[in-house]
Amino acid sequence: MQLRDYLPFWAKLDGSQQDRLNRAALYCTAKRGTILHNGSQDCVGVLxxxxxxxxxxxxxxxxxxVTLYRLFERDMCxxxxxCVMRGVTFDVTIAAESDVSFFQIxxxxxxxxxxxxxxxxxxxxxLIATRMSDVMWLLDQVMYRRMDARVAAALLEEAELEQSEQLKLTHEELARHLGSAREVITRMLKYLQSEGLVSLGRGAVCLLDEAGLRRLAGDSLR
Amino acid sequence: MQLRDYLPFWAKLDGSQQDRLNRAALYCTAKRGTILHNGSQDCVGVLxxxxxxxxxxxxxxxxxxVTLYRLFERDMCxxxxxCVMRGVTFDVTIAAESDVSFFQIxxxxxxxxxxxxxxxxxxxxxLIATRMSDVMWLLDQVMYRRMDARVAAALLEEAELEQSEQLKLTHEELARHLGSAREVITRMLKYLQSEGLVSLGRGAVCLLDEAGLRRLAGDSLR
Incomplete structure (x- = not known):
């Protein structure tokens, strides 16, 4: 595992810069659920x-x-x-959503x-502009989109991430993801069930009609 | 009016860079209400x-x-x-809120x-991190704050900007600013009036009890 393979600007660095990176970067792993960064007091480095x-x-x-965005392989955080980013006055928390491995600069x-x-x-x-774009998208969703469309979009997104139509997902988790209350999400999922779009189990949601969910989600799909 | 006095990084530029700026920058004025930039198709330059x-x-x-943020003297947009900002996938509109003058790079x-x-x-x-912080603040407001607190905060903000407790402000304008519907704002202003915090006239709001508004606004004040 070489840091050079993960930094798109590596070839544009000079020898000293590459050298300092190689000597200082850590290679870390963490279990699912680990909190990797918690608010602005924390300055663990670039991941x-x-x-x-x-x-x-x-x-x-x-x-x-409320979930702002997700990071995948090769993403930099x-x-x-x-503490390096001047002008940042907001706090975010970053958690491992699966077992993860990463370089820490x-x-x-x-x-x-x-x-x-x-x-x-x-x-x-x-990178910041891309993250700001994610937040602008979310702002638009929160202000102008209906919750049924947002839930449908979130379920389709989860299904794609998990590569499965059987989602292990509690109403509480979905509420946290969307920044809503559990009761609101439960009501919405029951509505989707009554429409034949999903079936609900204990801590699980099964997608029954992907095309129907897609129609409902409309512009709320990224 | 010298561009050099308005760019904090001027002294760190070399002669050629300063020269190119001086030769290329325009000095412009525009009337209140002018739309200076409209969506991502538009790439008028840095203001x-x-x-x-x-x-x-x-x-x-x-x-x-919905208003994202305001720009004042010496602010750069x-x-x-x-078109210069890679990663930006959202559209913003920028309008002159008073008669303005600015450099255009x-x-x-x-x-x-x-x-x-x-x-x-x-x-x-x-700069981008600061703007993103503004949007994160707004997201928090929209998701978690009550509309009465947001209206109170917006009125106090306007009063400070205008240096007056007599605001020329229609319900429609306030609704646009907060990303809400006019009916919602009208209802809220009537509630504030019934509480003795403001008095309402045609296209005008007068602040009667600043301390009371401040208490109501709470965490919604920036």
Missing amino acids: VLTDGRMRTYTLSGEGRE VFSAS PSDLFRELMRESAVVANYVNE | VLTDGRMRTYTLSGEGRE VFSAS PSDLFRELMRESAVVANYVNE
């Missing part, structure tokens, strides 16, 4: 995912969650190095590289 | 505000607006050069400077 899936979410004052080194290299700085630019 | 106030907002599919030149200079790229980084 480069080599295997598995991470979920980035925020917490409201009352502890309600810069908000885990929030220390914040100080990454700050140095951003200062020295316009290529690295511009790469980070694009 | 550096020297006087007045701009409002950045998004439009839902159905044409409902990079989303008006959206062509997108192509700005892209060159970002490529050449880590200082410029990192400045843009910070």
Whole structure:
């Protein structure tokens, strides 16, 4: 497992920069459910995912969650190095959604590289802009989309991530993902069941009519 | 009016870069209400505000607006050069909220400077992170705050911007600002009036009890 294979800007770095990265980067693994980063007090460094899936979410004052975006193999996470990112005043939490392995680049080194290299700085630019686009999409969803469409879209998204129409998913988990209350989600799932789109079991949702869910989801599908 | 006085990274640019900026930047003025940038098709360049106030907002599919953030003197707007910003997949509209004057730096030149200079790229980084922080704040508001607190906070914000407790503001305008429906805002303003916090006139809202509004706004005040 070589860091060089996971950084798209590697070839644009000079020998000293490559050297410092190789000497400082850690290669880590963590179990499903591990909290990898928790709020802006935390500055664990830049994470480069080599295997598995991470979920980035925020917490409201009352502890309600909403998923902002997910990270997959080869994705880089810069908000885990929030101390490096000037202008960031929000807190996110990053959790391993499956067993994960990743490189961890220390914040100080990454700050140095951003200062020295316009290529690295511009790469980070694009990354932040992409994450901001995810948040803008979510804002649009929350403000203007109906909850039934959002639940349908979330179920289709989960089915694609898990490559299965049998989802191990509690109403509580779905509520956390969508930033809603469990009661709201339960009501919505029962409605989808009554329409013959899903069937509900204990801690499980089975997709019965993907085309129907897709129609309902409409613009809420990414 | 010198561009050099408005760019914090000016001293870190080399002679050629300063020269290209001086030769390419336009100095423009526009009347209150002018749409300065409209969606991602538009790439008018980077704007550096020297006087007045701009409002950045998004439009839902159905044409409902919500204010993302405002720009004041010395603020730089990079989303008006959206073609330069890789990773940006959302559209914003930027309108002059008062008569404004600003420098306009062509997108192509700005892209060159970002490529050449880590200082410029990192400045843009910070800028995008700040805007993303604004949007995260808004997301939190929309998801978790009560509309009465949001209206109270918006009225206090307007009063501060206008330096007056007599606001010329229609229910329609306030609804657009908050991404809500006019009927919802009207109901909320009537509630605030019944509580003795404001008085309502035709196209006007007068703040009667700032401390009371402040208590109601709570965490919704930025």
